[in-house]
Each structure stands twice: as C-alpha cells, then as structure tokens.
Amino acid sequence: MPVVVQQGRRRPPRPLAARLLWNGAEVAVTLGLVLLLLVAHQLWWTNRQARAAAEKKVEALEEEWGRSGSQGEGEEAGEGDDDGGGVGQDGPAGGSPAPARDRARDSALAGSRQTARPAPTPHWDQAYAVLRIPRIGIRVPVAEGVSKGGVLNKGYVGHYPRTAQPGRGGNFALAGHRNTHGEPFRYINRLRDGDEVSVATKDAVYTYVVDKTLAQTSAHDGGVIRSVPRSDVRKGYGYSAPGYYITLTTCTPEYTSKYRLVVWGKLRAMRPR
Template sequence: MVTVRRLLVGFVELAVTVGLVLLLFAGYELWWTNRAADAGARSTVARLEREWQAGAAAQASAPPGPGGTGAPAPGALAGGPLTVGGPSGSGIDRMSRDLTAFAVLRIPSLGIVFPVAEGVGKQTVLNHGYIGHYPGTAMPGQPGNFAVAGHRNTHGEPFRHLDRLRVGDTVLVETAGWIDNYRIDSILPQTSPSDVDTVAAVPHSALHPGGGYGYRVPGSYLTLTTCTPDFTSLYRMVAWGHLVAAQQRTAS
C-alpha cells in the first residue's frame, strides 16, 4: 500500500512538473518570441527609415551627374542593403546582428509595418519577426513576382491578420530609393504547401485553376504567403497584387 501511494505521489509530482514546463514553453512561444521579434523588427524599420532619409537628403543636395539626377531605377536598392540589430549589447541585437533587411512592407488597412530580408528560413529570417523574400523571385518594383512569406503566429507574427486583407487593399514596399504601390487583386484562403506556382514569375494556383487566383500574363506582381489555419502549418494562405505606381523617395 505504501509503495502504491509513493507511486501515485511521484506520478502527480511528475505531471505537475511536466505541466509547468509546458506552460512555460507556451508562454515563451506566445509572449516572449513575439515581444523580442517585434522589438527587433521595429528597431530595424526605424533604422532603415533614418538611413534612407539621410540618403535621399544627400542625393537631393548633390549636383546632378552626367546622366541627370543619378537617381536609381525603380526597385533598385540604392546604397545597398543594411545589416541591422537592436540596441548594442541587448538580447535583440545578439538575435539579429547577422540579419540583413533591404525593404519595409506596409499594409495600411491592417497596420502592418515590418522589415523584409532575403530568404524564408525560420531560424535565419522568419523567427526574427521579419518578412522573408523568396530567393529567385523578383525584387520590389521589378518585372516578375516579388514573393514574400511571414509568420501568422509567434515570432512577431507579421501576417497575424492577413485573413482580413481584402481585394483592393494597398500594399507599400519601400526600399532605399523607391516606394512601390501594389493593389491586391485576388486572395486564396487555403491551398497546399505543394502549390508552388503561387510564387512563380507569373503567379497562380495550379491546384485551384478555376478560381481566378493569380495571373496568366507577365507583369510586376506581389505575392504574400502565410500558414493557415492559426497555430498550424498545414496549409498556405496566398494573396496577390500588381504594381500600380512607383514613387521615388524624396527628402522631407
């Protein structure tokens, strides 16, 4: 009887310990990763804006070159990408010091303002609260498909409310020299991760050919992707837009 009681007590203690560990892990995933990644992303956006504004001011005050103003072509990364991190010596800085951001993506209707870096790896890009650019797809403002991915849950969750996006909404992609304005044309609520044509140069859904999802002719496009439903990676949600305007950055 004593042995059974000890076993029961041991089992209860083990269950309580496991429960506490799971609770701490859930708190880490749902709160701390969001806090750290969001802080790092905000710091990055602020730093990029300062850098770009300084560059625009310097360009405005410089004499024109032989070819005119010397302004970069739309979509070009004037001045090159910027390697960023949080405050020196902080945990955010150690997390993101090797991460390079080259753009800022804004969706005014959703309040989304996040930096964009090259690659869609979780550990290298997405888990830092960044939106990731699919390697091999077009750069902002260029012909082809500027395709990106972002977390829907945890680690800054930049695309947490992407399901609230609507056809006609505006997406702004800012780089050092230009602000590219895209208009959302179609949204695919759910598809398989194997539906790889969603990020093709002429993006469309090969698994949902009759739904009018994506495009059929070449152009300058934007593709936004994230996991769905919430807290899973079973499927992908995809939204597509086309470039409607490109505005050169000017000093304010």
C-alpha cells in the same frame, strides 16, 4: 510504581500503487508548469522580442535612407522572368496579351522607374525594404531569403529567392510567420480587394493593390510564387498573363504549418524618393 509509556500506533506504509500515483501526479504538475512556461515564451515573449527588434530595424533603415538620400549602388536583383522558390522553369501562363489598360499602366510605371536609381542587390538575410499594410497595422522589414533563424524568427518578412524585387516585372513574393516571433502575417486573411500594400526601399515606394486571395493550398504549391503566379493545386486561382505582382504567403490554419494562405496584388504606383 513503574511508569507505563503508551506507544503510538505506527502508520502502515503506503501501498506501492498509491506512492506511484502520488509521484506521478507531482511529475504531471511539474511538466504542466514547464509546458505553460514554454507556451508563454512562444506566444508572448518571442512576439515581444521580435516586434521590438523589427521596429528597431525599420527605424534604422529609414534613418539610413534619410542620410543617404536617393543615391543607388548597383543593379537590383531579380528580373521579370525570374521563377519563384526553386521550382522549375515557368513561362507566361495562357500566353494572352495584357489588356490595353494594363499596358498603359505598365508603360507609365516603366517611365517613372527611370527616374529612380536601381536598388543595390541585397545580401542573404539582409533587411533592405519596409513593408506596410495599413489595413492590419503592419510595418516590418523585408529581408532577403526565407530562413527561420536569419529572417522569419526575427519578426521580419522574407523575400523568396529568385522572385522579382519590388517594382520589377514578375512576382515579388514574400513569406512571414502567422503565429509567434512577431507574427507579422497573422491577419493577412483579413485583407480584401482594393487594400493597399506598400514596399519602401532606399530609392522608391511601390504601392500594390490586393485583388486575389487563396485561403488554403498545399505547402508545396510552388506555382503561387512563380513570375506569373498561379496555383498548381487549386486550379483557377492566380493569373494568366505577365504583370507586376506581389505575393504574401503564410501558414494556415493558425498554430499549424500544414497549409499555406496566399494573398496576391498588383503594382499600382511607384513614387521615387
């Protein structure tokens, strides 16, 4: 008796549209995973790396200062009439004399600075100071320049070239990341009038006090880092007389670089090491 073999029914091939849809879904899932990994790298890994490196640099600076004591090596870069960020020449805005209280403070600070040796001129990308902001738990190195690769992406805070150095007359202007790469300036929007900001160098500790904030201005507002800081975009924000200022700048809103957030303060005290 002949054996009858029953053939199974052959599946019809998938329509081309279905195959394309399936392949597209696979590609979308793969891309989603890659993007998720990139986001994790940017928001977590770069912060972890940069914070660890910045903390290590702070410890190295403090150890170096402890070994060398208070011996200085030359003249500090940046004087009171320096202009900030490569913008045009800037004279004292308003031309009005400082109040008597400010003149007395400036005289006292000038006298105390004579007891400390000037700091050496920092080289480009060199970390040479430590910034502390107790209100938001910041302790980070300050390096010369605001390049991303050499300074900001290391988790450091960068000093704008051609602005004053710590404790000098004029404007000691700084920039830092608000998100990723250590994000040292993420919470400077929480600073309030009266909060202290200290800058330690090999020879002295300078204490500034926050007294003004500009929540949002153009990324090209060079006036905020001039020697007498005053916004070119938001009229009425800033100062009108020479002094001893500090400026902190970062991007805003968070996770964008469209605008700049600015915090200003004035020098209150100087303590030689």
